[in-house]
Amino acid sequence: MMDDSFQTDLFGSLASSLWKSALPKKEEKTPHQISGDGTVLFRYAERLKKSIRCRKKFFENLYELELPGYMKSEEFYPVRELAAEWARITFKRKTVGNKEKSRELLSRIWKATDQILADMGKHPISGSTKFPPIRPVGKVHDLEKVFSAINETYFQGELQARITWSNRIGGLSFHTKRKDPLTGEEVNLISISRGYDFENCPLYAVAGVVYHECLHIVIPPVEVNGRRVVHGRNFRQRERRYIYYEQWIKWHKEVLPKNIRMMRKMKNFW
Ligand SMILES: [Zn+2]
Known part of the structure; x- marks a missing residue:
């Protein structure tokens, strides 16, 4: 019994699932x-x-x-x-x-x-959740992987955020701050439009939108003459430092709207 909990402490949940599958069913002592x-x-x-x-x-x-x-x-x-x-x-x-x-x-x-x-895609027990479901693994792209590559390349790996595909059909991409239900701490939440989770979406495009949302963490909105400026000059300048900026913008303008239209049409058949 001690050995099992020791394994789980050291390697976390991934190891514990390997551990489980390596053990015969009857002997199974899991966390x-x-x-x-x-x-x-x-x-x-x-x-x-x-x-x-x-x-x-x-x-x-x-x-x-x-x-x-x-x-x-x-x-x-x-x-x-x-x-x-x-x-x-x-x-x-x-x-x-x-x-x-x-x-x-x-x-x-x-x-x-x-x-x-x-x-897990199930109904909540006690009420509605203010924090959206976190589902980073899409049909085509894994947002966790994209985020960690962008974080390493452009932000020295210093950004902390939870990232998910949008839970709304045709939803937009956004960054916001929410309270984490588990820790009660404020966390950055990035939600990416499912229009990017298509076979026709190259990695540079989904990485482009993730980079854009990451920039919102490091360049928060400012008030200028009573107006909230979200994409100021500073923001736009840094946005252009993304190496596939031109290609991403082109994809964003030309292909994304078609994908979103298709998703909305499909929705009517479900
Ligand atoms: Zn933005």
């Missing part, structure tokens, strides 16, 4: 059974939808926590760790501070749960 630090055992109940229960305390530092069945899947790893933290707090003395911490953890647990369900 869905125990918290990363080994102090909280997870049990699952299908009847639970929006509740978690801390059932038992075995010893000083060993607890059993009951979670909804859907939290067993790999995607829920961060939520399970939050829930484990909550379980440890629950058995502590009920001070004002601990109660506050417990409430705060629960709120993060359910916000993160909704986010993960939305990312």
Whole structure:
């Protein structure tokens, strides 16, 4: 049991899935059974939808926590760790501070749960998500890869952002700041029009729009005489530093509108 959680801590979720497939089914002991630090055992109940229960305390530092069945899947790893933290707090003395911490953890647990369900293409449990589903892997292009190449090439790898294909048919590309449901911190969110996720879209074009949205992170809008200037002179100058700028703009003007028209037409058949 110790060995398994050790593996997962070192290599994260990717290794844990490799680990799982390498083990015979019966011997399988994966992080869905125990918290990363080994102090909280997870049990699952299908009847639970929006509740978690801390059932038992075995010893000083060993607890059993009951979670909804859907939290067993790999995607829920961060939520399970939050829930484990909550379980440890629950058995502590009920001070004002601990109660506050417990409430705060629960709120993060359910916000993160909704986010993960939305990312998986499922309905949220507790309410609508303010943070959109993050789906960087498209039919043709993987936005994570494009973003990291642009980040390395033009921004010394210093930009922090979550990037997704737009969840609306024919949606536009944009950058915005949102609160991350898991951490509560403000994060940069980049959403790219699905019009770029076509076979006819070369890498330089999708990289061009990702570069443009990245520039919005480093050159925030300014107020000039009461007007919000988003694409000022400085912005346009830096935009032209993208090596395929001309080719991207040409593609953006000539091909993107056709792709978007096609997507809207297709939508009527779904
Ligand atoms: Zn822009």
